[in-house]
Amino acid sequence: MAQTLLSLSGVHTHIGPYHILQGVDLVVPEGGVTVLLGRNGAGKTTTLRTIMGLWTASQGEIRFQDRAITKLDTPEISRRGIAFVPEDMGIFTDLSVAENMSLAAANGPIDAKRLGWIKELFPPIGTFWNSSAGTLSGGQKQMLSVARAIIEPRRLILIDEPTKGLAPAIIKAMTDALRELKATDTTIFLVEQNFAMASNVGDTVAVMDDGRIIHSGSMRELVDDAALQEKLMGLSLEAHQ
């Protein structure tokens, strides 16, 4: 059994008058890919933003590497080794690709070897190195967003719907890249609605609804159990393909 890297216990989050997370209990094991599934509005993005400290948990505890991070601010959480790829990609469009990457290397100059690996993983990063990030296509921006998150070694990467709105070829490229990333020492916590993609890369899975985790277990188990998929998400992988 892999060690726990990140855990959420009874986490509640309020945004204005809305009570979004209503007692989230979740464990992300060390290594591999944990996927968070759920319909629109279930609270997946809020879960990631609460982990990142962008929204503050009103109740409950978040622990990372066995230390509480619930009350830490976002920069401190980032420095503890958690990277975040938001749903809107968070690209600085006024800056060049190189400048985006340089800012992401918060702890010093970019490591040339690691950058070489990233350019192999995402060829457009090299091709458009000096171009304005605003001129990139949606898929290229998503690659830049993930590349930025891995420019320095991280313990955990939170990725929010990396395939949203992308063409099938780009989704495949992104899936391959996540697989390769998974082979390194990095743990990935992925929010995804594309079940085919999620089942392709995921090792463990949690399903969310109405601000709570309603199922967690291995991805294999969920993929193999069409009735469970139907029950949890109202769909089955076969029907989805």
Place this chain on the structure above:
Amino acid sequence: MSDTAIKPRIEKVPFKDQFFQKLPVLLVPFLAVAGLAAIGNPASWLTLTVAGLAMGMMIFIMASGLTVVFGLMDVINFGHGAFVAVGAFVGFTVLAWLAGWTASPSVMLNLAAVLIAILAAMLVTGLLGYAFERVIVMPVYGEHLKQILVTMGGLIVAQQMIYVVWGPDELHISRPEAFQGSLVIGEAAIEKYRLVAVVIGLALFIGMRHILKKTKVGLLVRAGVENGEMVEALGYRIRRLFLIVFMTGSALAGLGGVMWGLYQETITAHMGSEIMVLVFIVVIIGGLGSVEGCFIGALLVGLLANYTAFLAPKVALISTIALMVVILMWRPQGLYPVVKAK
């Protein structure tokens, strides 16, 4: 991912689009040429153009801090004029102390006196900016209406403090000997001080551009203007950056105050709030948060104000507002709109 068929392409931006993007830069020479055609006499035109550029540069100095503060921090600071006035009064005090130097025929002593006055004004207004940000602005981040109210309140408090320290009367500053008088080029008379203002404004613009484009702090400011949340998620403390930018913006307003005071040769506690009308027009014309836009906007306002004052003094009263209206009809978000991801 090597087996995946992704072939990156570089598509050249069409010339038409490139030209359209650069178009605002051409407005300044266009306005200058139009001014020459309207004025007719090259000597008068040269005098007015240098006066317009000098005025524009001084407005830019005062406005640059405000636009960056708005862009990065999303703060509408109506109290910015307080730093202009305080800067002018601190500069006045220092120049009064150094009266021996300013009256001396030595250019070096004159320059040293002005430099010390500027540094003192920037130091005081920078520190005042620190207090202003911590006490007045910090509690109202993200709340525009409250920002307007409390920063206006801060401006009034600052003006009253000026009354307490320097008294209610307007004060007269004499320019140092070396900055008095004019240079005569052909038939055109160009005030020496205006040339100094142009040089300082230009140096500041080049320096700011260099910092914003070439340094990590500049990158952070540009990134923060667009998406402050993401900057934090990358591990940077944006609140600290806010404070640095606010203090720098306040110090620049202080510098602008000294220069504007020396230009007008009269300072009052209300000078900051009076000049703020032009400063806001420039910031809006340029595109909220854009330093380049602010620079071009300031030069346009300076040139137009001087040309119209010569050609049709009554029109001069509305010329800058008319310029803003025309530019906003053409580009509703200003000359160089800043993309915000928030």
